[in-house]
Amino acid sequence: MGLSRLEFLPPGAAQxxxxxxxxxxxxxxxxxxxxxxxxxxxxxxxxxxxxQLAQLQPAHxxxxxxxxxxxxxxxxxxxxxxxxxxxxxxPVTRLVKTVxxxxxxxxxxxxxxxxxxxxxDGASVLKIAAEAETPQDMLNYLAFLNQQxxxxxxxxxxxxxxxxxxxxxxxxxxxxxxxxxxxx
Numbered sequence: 001m002g003l004s005r006l007e008f009l010p011p012g013a014a015q016x017x018x019x020x021x022x023x024x025x026x027x028x029x030x031x032x033x034x035x036x037x038x039x040x041x042x043x044x045x046x047x048x049x050x051x052q053l054a055q056l057q058p059a060h061x062x063x064x065x066x067x068x069x070x071x072x073x074x075x076x077x078x079x080x081x082x083x084x085x086x087x088x089x090x091p092v093t094r095l096v097k098t099v100x101x102x103x104x105x106x107x108x109x110x111x112x113x114x115x116x117x118x119x120x121d122g123a124s125v126l127k128i129a130a131e132a133e134t135p136q137d138m139l140n141y142l143a144f145l146n147q148q149x150x151x152x153x154x155x156x157x158x159x160x161x162x163x164x165x166x167x168x169x170x171x172x173x174x175x176x177x178x179x180x181x182x183x184x
Contacts, residue, residue, distance in 0.1 A: 086124075092114065094150070095112070095182070098148050098151075099112065099126075099145065101141050101144065102144060105141050105144060106137045107138070107141040108130060108131045109129075111128075113126070113129075123152050123182060123183050124183070125179060125181055126181075127180075128180060129176075129177050130175075130178070131162065131173045131175050131176075132176065135174055137174075138174050138176050145178065150182050151182050152182065153181050154178055154180045154181075157178060158176065158177050159174055160175055162174070162175050
């Protein structure tokens with residue numbers, strides 16, 4: 001019946017170690033007690049320093065609300081900045097290459113106005129001033145621009161014969177203005 005219980009120490013030896021174990025646990029507890037006290041003191045000191053640091057942090061200043069006139073001025077400034085940014089982001093090189101007339105259309109570009117005005121459907125507006133030798137060249141150039149995928153629509157705003165041209169020239173050139181809407 002000794003098979004159900006396994007003992008490595010003789011029966012009288014277990015009694016002698018019982019008091020010795022208790023003494024060992026108490027001694028270990030006494031050795032660890034100063035370390036635990038030190039840890040508690042350090043935790044309290046850390047909390048105190050964190051609270052002091054939080055008090056020394058600069059408070060986020062509360063900005064006073066702007067008056068109506070100041071708000072209007074701020075809105076105007078923001079619109080001007082937005083317009084300047086739009087102007088800087090224009091694909092000028094691509095626009096200039098797109099509006100250059102093909103060789104078979106005799107048109108001279110006189111000016112481009114890249115105001116970046118917003119037209120219908122959020123499209124930007126490009127105004128083009130040009131001169132053509134014949135009315136047919138003017139119409140061919142208008143048709144050429146309407147075929148460009150960059151432009152959603154191109155309109156002839158006005159045209160006139162240039163009476164200041166050389167009187168000896170066989171035909172007076174046509175000056176015209178176009179408005180092209182394009183998407184960025």
